Amino acid sequence: MHLVKKIEIIANSFELGKILDGLDKSGVNAHIVIRNVAGKGLSGTREDLDMTMLDNVYVIAFCMPEQIKPVVEKIKPLLNKFGGTCYISDVMEVRSVRCVASM
Template identity: 35%
Template sequence: MKPVKRVEFIVDAHEVDNLLASLAKINIRSYTVIKEAYGNGERGLRGGDIFSNTFDNSYVLIACTDEEALAIVEKVRPILKSLGGMCLVSDAMWVIH
């Protein structure tokens, strides 16, 4: 196994492309996006509307080095501050196969 940082985002579905474009500028190109994430948070109940994507969230997962995690956080902090959303950074182990 290999130690990595796990960086997770919950952001408005309409902002995913902006987030990924910002990450590409710092050479982060490996990620997973799960659409239609839903839950309850500081902006109330979000997602789960089958008729419109107006209040949908998306989940973005990145496994990276410590240095990349720091660069990601600094790059996206202004985006999160202005648009909302959540970012979590934690330690993880990548299973090498």
């Protein structure tokens, strides 16, 4: 097990490409995208919108602790300009490493 950072971003789906590009440029190349997210936040309920471009997405990514500063530098301006939120937390990664025997 080892410590990694979990990045959770909730934003307008219209900005998804910019968000994923920001993660990629920060060295975070793997992510999960959940589309059509509805809920209630500070700006109220967003589940009644009919237009697809106004749907929210939930992006989950993981990175090493030393990668988090570049991520914040890329993502924060996007969220400030277009709206959305980002949460960063410490989590433990459990990875099974398969050993290959030499022949």
